[in-house]
Amino acid sequence: MRTIICDLTRDQLAATGVPFDEVVCREELLAARDCTGCFGCWVRTPGRCVLPDSLCDLPSLVARTDELWLFSANAFGGLSPLVKRALERSIGYLHPGFRVTGGALHHRLRSDRAPSLRVWLYGPSSETERACLGRIAEANATNLGATLGRVRFPGDWRDAGGEKDGPVVDPPAPPESRVSAPPRRVALVNASPRGDGSATAHLLGDLAEALGVYARMANMNAPELVDVPCPRAGAADAEELSGCDSVLLGYPLYVDAPPSGLVDLLVRWRDSVEPGTRVYALANMGFYEPEQILPSFLVIENFCAAAGARWMGGVAVGGGGMTLATEGTPRMGMLRRPVSEAIDRLIAAIRSGTGAGVDPVRPAVPRLVYRLAAEAQWRRMARESGANLDAAPWL
Numbered sequence: 001m002r003t004i005i006c007d008l009t010r011d012q013l014a015a016t017g018v019p020f021d022e023v024v025c026r027e028e029l030l031a032a033r034d035c036t037g038c039f040g041c042w043v044r045t046p047g048r049c050v051l052p053d054s055l056c057d058l059p060s061l062v063a064r065t066d067e068l069w070l071f072s073a074n075a076f077g078g079l080s081p082l083v084k085r086a087l088e089r090s091i092g093y094l095h096p097g098f099r100v101t102g103g104a105l106h107h108r109l110r111s112d113r114a115p116s117l118r119v120w121l122y123g124p125s126s127e128t129e130r131a132c133l134g135r136i137a138e139a140n141a142t143n144l145g146a147t148l149g150r151v152r153f154p155g156d157w158r159d160a161g162g163e164k165d166g167p168v169v170d171p172p173a174p175p176e177s178r179v180s181a182p183p184r185r186v187a188l189v190n191a192s193p194r195g196d197g198s199a200t201a202h203l204l205g206d207l208a209e210a211l212g213v214y215a216r217m218a219n220m221n222a223p224e225l226v227d228v229p230c231p232r233a234g235a236a237d238a239e240e241l242s243g244c245d246s247v248l249l250g251y252p253l254y255v256d257a258p259p260s261g262l263v264d265l266l267v268r269w270r271d272s273v274e275p276g277t278r279v280y281a282l283a284n285m286g287f288y289e290p291e292q293i294l295p296s297f298l299v300i301e302n303f304c305a306a307a308g309a310r311w312m313g314g315v316a317v318g319g320g321g322m323t324l325a326t327e328g329t330p331r332m333g334m335l336r337r338p339v340s341e342a343i344d345r346l347i348a349a350i351r352s353g354t355g356a357g358v359d360p361v362r363p364a365v366p367r368l369v370y371r372l373a374a375e376a377q378w379r380r381m382a383r384e385s386g387a388n389l390d391a392a393p394w395l
C-alpha cells in the first residue's frame with residue numbers, strides 16, 4: 001500500500017498524476033494541530049494520538065503502509081511545517097522503549113515490517129539544502145525502520161513523484177552585516193511544544209540566569225533578553241524578533257529536525273531578518289547521542305544563508321530526558337556539569353558576538369543507565385494511566 005503525505009492540495013496532487021492508496025493532503029494538515037509533546041500516543045492511548053482531529057490515526061496509517069512517500073516544499077533543506085506536523089503526529093507508530101542500531105539509541109519498532117520511504121523536496125534548492133535533506137531522510141528511515149529510496153529535488157511541485165531533479169540554485173551572497181558586536185538585545189526562542197514545563201525552558205532559563213551572573217561578575221551590562229515562546233506554528237510572530245541582534249533558538253529535536261512550529265517561524269521570519277543577525281541554537285533530544293541533533297543545525301544554517309543571517313553554531317544536548325530530572329541538583333554537580341559547561345561556553349560566545357562552534361554534549365551517565373531510567377519512566381507513566389505500552393490499534 002502506498003501512502004502519500006504532502007503539503008499539496010488534493011487538486012494539486014491529482015494534477016501530478018501520481019497513483020496512491022491513501023493520502024494526507026494540505027486540507028487535512030491545515031485542519032489538524034501540531035503535536036503538543038505530551039507522549040499520550042505512547043503512555044495513554046498507545047499507537048493513537050490523543051488530539052481528536054484528522055491526524056489522530058496517523059500511526060495506524062503508517063503501520064499499514066508499505067511505501068511512504070513525502071512531497072514537501074523545501075524549507076531550508078528540511079520538510080515544510082505541514083509535512084513535519086504529520087510526521088510528528090505519527091510517532092505513536094514507534095514503541096517508546098529503545099533499541100541500539102548503528103551504534104546509536106533509537107526507538108523499538110512495534111513490528112518487523114520494513115516500509116520504504118521516499119522524499120520529494122520540491123521548489124528551488126541549493127547543494128547544501130539537498131545534502132541536509134539527505135541526512136534528515138536517512139535519519140528518518142533509520143528511526144522508522146524503513147529502507148530509504150532515492151531522494152528527489154524537483155524544481156516545481158508538479159514534478160513531485162517523478163525522477164527529475166530541478167537545477168541546483170546557489171544561496172544568495174551574504175549581505176553586509178548591519179549588526180554590531182557585542183550584543184545589545186538577544187531573543188531567547190523557546191520552540192518546545194511543552195512550553196514552560198519543557199527541558200528547553202529549563203536550559204534557556206539556566207542560560208539567562210548564568211548570563212546575568214557572569215555580566216555582574218565582570219562589572220558589565222548584560223544584554224537585554226527577550227523571551228519568545230513558540231510552542232506551535234503561528235504562536236510566535238517574526239515581529240518579536242525585530243530589533244534583536246542575536247537570536248538563540250531553543251528547541252527539542254522532533255523527528256530528526258527542528259519542530260514544525262520552529263520551521264514555521266523560520267519560514268515567516270526569512271524575509272524580515274536584519275542582515276547579519278547572529279543565530280545560535282540550543283537543542284536537546286530524547287536519544288542519547290547528541291550527534292543526532294546535528295542535521296537539524298544544518299536546517300538553521302541553511303535558513304541563515306537564505307535569509308542573510310549569520311549562523312553562529314550551538315549546543316546539542318543528548319539525553320534531554322535528564323534535564324528536568326536533574327534540575328534540583330547542583331549546577332556543577334556530576335549530573336549537570338557537562339551541560340552547564342557547554343551553556344557557559346555558549347554564553348561566552350553570545351556575549352562576545354563570536355561563533356560557538358558545534359558543541360555536542362553527552363549525558364553524564366552511561367547509555368545503559370539512561371536507557372533503563374527512561375524505559376522505567378515510560379512504564380510508570382503507562383501504569384498510571386492504565387495503558388499497556390505494548391498495545392497498538394493495529395496489533
Ligand SMILES: Cc1cc2nc3c(=O)[nH]c(=O)nc-3n(C[C@H](O)[C@H](O)[C@H](O)COP(=O)(O)O)c2cc1C
Pocket residue numbers: 035036037038039087088089091143192193194197198199200201251252253254255256257284285286287288292320321
Ligand atoms: C513528536 C516527537 C518527535 C521526537 N523526535 C525525536 C527524535 O527524532 N530524536 C530524539 O532524540 N528525540 C525525539 N523526541 C524526543 C524529544 O526530543 C525529547 O523528549 C526532548 O527532551 C523534549 O524536550 P522539551 O522538553 O524541551 O520539549 C521527539 C519527541 C516528540 C514528541
